Amino acid sequence: MSQAFCKATEIHEAIEVIYRNHSRHVFATLIRLLGDFDMAEEALHDAFKAAVEQWPSDGIPANPRAWLVSVGRFKGIDAIRRSARFEQLPEDIEERLAADIPEGLDGEGIEDDRLRLIFTCCHPALLPEAQIALTLREVCGLTTEAIASAFLIAPTTLAQRIVRAKTKIRSARIPYQVPSADRLRDRLGNVLRVVYLIFNEGYFASSGDSLVRPELSEEAIRLGRLLVELLPEAEAQGLLALMLLQESRRAARCLPSGDLVLLAEQDRALWNQNYIVEGSRLVEQALSSRRFGPYSLQAAIAAVHANAASAEATDWAEIVALYDILLSFDPSPIIELNRAVAVAMRDGPLPGLALIDAILARGELNDYHLAHSSRADLCRRLGRIAEAKASYQLAFNLSQLAPGRRFLARRLDELQN
Amino acid sequence: MKYLCLICAEKVMEQMSKGVAEQHFQEYTEFTDAIRTSGHYLGCNRLLPPNAAITLRVRNGQVMTTDGPYAETKEQLGGYYLIEARDLNEAIQVASRIPGAKIGCVEVRPVAEDKRTLEALGFI
Numbered sequence: 001m002s003q004a005f006c007k008a009t010e011i012h013e014a015i016e017v018i019y020r021n022h023s024r025h026v027f028a029t030l031i032r033l034l035g036d037f038d039m040a041e042e043a044l045h046d047a048f049k050a051a052v053e054q055w056p057s058d059g060i061p062a063n064p065r066a067w068l069v070s071v072g073r074f075k076g077i078d079a080i081r082r083s084a085r086f087e088q089l090p091e092d093i094e095e096r097l098a099a100d101i102p103e104g105l106d107g108e109g110i111e112d113d114r115l116r117l118i119f120t121c122c123h124p125a126l127l128p129e130a131q132i133a134l135t136l137r138e139v140c141g142l143t144t145e146a147i148a149s150a151f152l153i154a155p156t157t158l159a160q161r162i163v164r165a166k167t168k169i170r171s172a173r174i175p176y177q178v179p180s181a182d183r184l185r186d187r188l189g190n191v192l193r194v195v196y197l198i199f200n201e202g203y204f205a206s207s208g209d210s211l212v213r214p215e216l217s218e219e220a221i222r223l224g225r226l227l228v229e230l231l232p233e234a235e236a237q238g239l240l241a242l243m244l245l246q247e248s249r250r251a252a253r254c255l256p257s258g259d260l261v262l263l264a265e266q267d268r269a270l271w272n273q274n275y276i277v278e279g280s281r282l283v284e285q286a287l288s289s290r291r292f293g294p295y296s297l298q299a300a301i302a303a304v305h306a307n308a309a310s311a312e313a314t315d316w317a318e319i320v321a322l323y324d325i326l327l328s329f330d331p332s333p334i335i336e337l338n339r340a341v342a343v344a345m346r347d348g349p350l351p352g353l354a355l356i357d358a359i360l361a362r363g364e365l366n367d368y369h370l371a372h373s374s375r376a377d378l379c380r381r382l383g384r385i386a387e388a389k390a391s392y393q394l395a396f397n398l399s400q401l402a403p404g405r406r407f408l409a410r411r412l413d414e415l416q417n
Numbered sequence: 418m419k420y421l422c423l424i425c426a427e428k429v430m431e432q433m434s435k436g437v438a439e440q441h442f443q444e445y446t447e448f449t450d451a452i453r454t455s456g457h458y459l460g461c462n463r464l465l466p467p468n469a470a471i472t473l474r475v476r477n478g479q480v481m482t483t484d485g486p487y488a489e490t491k492e493q494l495g496g497y498y499l500i501e502a503r504d505l506n507e508a509i510q511v512a513s514r515i516p517g518a519k520i521g522c523v524e525v526r527p528v529a530e531d532k533r534t535l536e537a538l539g540f541i
Contacts, residue, residue, distance in 0.1 A: 038510050042455070045507075049456050082447070143504035145418070155527075159505040 008056045015051055018064050023048070024141050026068045028113035031120075032176055033069070034076040037138070037166050042079060047072035114139070115178050115230045118223075122191040123174050130165035131194050133158055139226075140219050150216050151201065188231065192239045192295060195223045199243050203250075204401075217247055228282075234289040238296025241282035245302035248275035260407045264311035276306045297326040316346035333364040341374050349378040369398035373408060380415065389415050419459060419528035420500050420508035425492040426521025429466045444516035452500065457511050463496040492521060499528070 023044060030040035030047075047068045061067040121134040136142045144162065148155040168174070179187040202216030224240035252270035253261050261267075280303045286296035301322045308314035323339035336359055344352020356375045365371040376391035389412060396408040430438050445463075452458040472487040473480055486494065495517060502508040505527065512523045535541045 041507065041510065045503075046455055079451075082451070137504075137506065143418075144506045145504055155505050159509060162506050163509060 011056045011060065012052065014060060015048070015055065018051075018068075019048060022065050022068070024117075024139060025114060026065060026072060027138070028117040029069050030072045030076065032113050032116065033073045034080075035176075037169065039076050039079065040072075043072040043076035044068075046075035046079075050075070112178065114226065116176050118191055118227070118230075119178055119187060120169065120174060120176050122187075122194045123169070124187075124190050125172055125174055126165050126168060127161075128194075128197075130161050130168075131190075132198060133161050134165050135194055135223070136198065136219060137162060139223065142219065146215075150213050185233075188233060188236065191227065192235060195220050195227070196239060196243070196295070198223070199246075203246055214250065217243070217250075221247060234286040234291040235293045235295050237282045237286040237289075238292055238294075238299045241279040241286065241299035242295050242302055244275040244279035244282070245299060245306050248272040248279065248306060254403070258403050259410075260403045263305065268310070271306065276303075279303060280307060294326060294329045297322055297329065301326075311345070314345070316342055320346055333359055333362070334368070337365060337368075337371055337374060344378055349381045353378040353382065367398060369395040369404070369408075372398065373411075376411070380411075385415055418502060418504065418508075419530065420502055420505070420512075421526045421528055422498045422500060422508070422512040422515060423494055423524040423526065424496045424498075424515060424517040424521065425524065426495055426517055427491055427493070428520070429493055429495040430463065431466050441516060448514055448516055449498075451514070452498070452511060457500045457502060458498070459501050460499040461497060464494060466495075467493045495521070 026047065027040055027044045030043050031037055034040050034043060050071050051064075051068065055061075118135065118139055121138055122131045126134065133147055136147045137144060142150075144159050145155045148158040151158070178184070199217050199220030202213045202218070202220060221240070221243050224236070224243050227236045228240050248271050249263075249266060251272070252266035252268070253263075255261060279299065283296065283299045283303045286292045287300060301319055304315055304318050304322070319342045320339060323335060323342055327335055327339065337356065340352050340355035340359065343355055353375065356371065356378065359365055360371060360375070372391045372395035376388045376395060379385075379388035379391060392408055392412045392415070396405060396412065399405045399408060430441065433441065449458065449461060467486045468484075470484075470486045471482050472485065473482045475481070498512075498515065500508060500511055502511055505525070508525050508527075512518065512525050515523050517523060532541070
């Protein structure tokens with residue numbers, strides 16, 4: 001192999017690394033400079049093409065990101081001028097093109113652009129499923145086909161969702177900006193919800209044979225890290241902590257067969273200690289800020305579990321106390337149910353069962369399979385076998401996911417004998 | 418990934434007035450140049466009108482032919498682009514710039530690139 005060839009291969013590899021690490025930054029800035037998602041995507045593509053053509057002979061520029069932004073912007077302007085001969089252009093286009101290349105093509109400016117991109121993709125004017133699709137494609141850089149396969153939907157459905165969302169951004173003139181301070185908390189809440197939905201779809205897949213789709217959870221954690229880095233708010237820290245602490249149990253919560261293992265029965269040696277340490281540290285930071293909310297509290301509960309040597313050694317009193325605070329933020333029957341299970345661990349099955357029966361009596365969780373399986377479990381521990389069987393059967397009938405159904409079928413089977 | 422963009426319209430070039438067809442050709446030159454430069458281009462062709470088409474079937478070892486395209490629709494297949502794109506949405510974006518999309522429609526079809534297909538077609 002000639003030296004020149006080796007060098008060219010090395011540069012191509014370097015470009016691939018730069019694409020992986022920086023293409024989303026460059027894209028986010030190009031959207032701001034060109035004012036349009038599609039134009040920015042074309043300009044990004046052209047900028048990387050120019051890099052592949054020019055860098056092997058010219059060498060890699062000192063600041064590749066700034067180079068790509070500047071070339072991309074130039075290519076974008078070129079494309080706009082070319083299409084001007086056939087199409088009507090937005091009114092403010094000349095103004096935008098005439099503007100000088102803004103200050104700070106690197107550093108803080110670019111980080112702000114990533115945040116702008118996240119807030120735009122998670123704008124409440126877009127449909128919730130469109131927010132998820134856009135975030136995964138535009139912020140994380142996943143392909144339409146990969147996202148569709150992770151959510152088990154047809155690529156054509158997802159592609160149209162993305163096209164419509166982009167049309168909506170254009171026609172409703174959704175601004176490309178980080179919300180002002182007075183609306184930041186509210187809008188951040190929506191962003192965190194989108195990230196957590198992505199995580200949950202990867203952690204508790206809502207349908208299908210496999211219990212988890214790890215790639216979605218990984219993307220959600222990456223997004224969580226990005227948010228904490230860009231916007232160190234307590235709830236962003238809390239959500240990242242919550243995801244890390246749940247993720248730490250991934251290897252233990254599922255058998256190779258795909259069957260579910262309950263928290264109490266998990267092999268704690270399989271828990272990922274690095275995630276637990278990182279998650280617990282973030283929980284402390286979030287709670288000490290006094291601006292914490294439901295994510296931080298759920299993370300705090302997960303941290304108590306994560307740092308206990310066994311189910312019995314868990315500080316259940318602490319967990320019940322944390323659920324009490326959580327209920328004051330978010331009085332949801334699902335949180336009440338979880339609190340009831342913790343009470344059963346602290347005080348025994350009977351008081352826990354009384355609480356679950358009270359929730360079910362209100363009729364709010366009658367269709368929720370976990371309410372019935374939790375009730376079944378407490379009845380089983382109390383030796384009330386007939387009641388346990390009936391509740392397991394109800395849970396089985398309501399459960400959508402194959403591994404969860406197999407778990408309930410196994411429990412029913414044990415009670416038969 | 419590869420995508421085939423099928424261009425369909427009620428009128429093909431031969432059925433347009435000379436001036437309109439000329440303008441259309443010019444737009445295709447620009448578009449094709451642009452996707453060659455951007456690297457999306459893999460191949461393209463314009464097709465002669467459907468009245469030049471013969472449709473054939475083989476049944477019981479006999480070749481049977483009929484005039485015209487196999488599907489009787491108002492929209493006629495006028496040409497195609499084979500493109501390379503990162504994903505379906507990038508393909509849609511490229512296809513939305515095909516001049517024919519403004520007067521007819523463009524069908525974007527992913528090319529099957531599974532191992533069995535590639536083997537069968539002699540690509541691997």
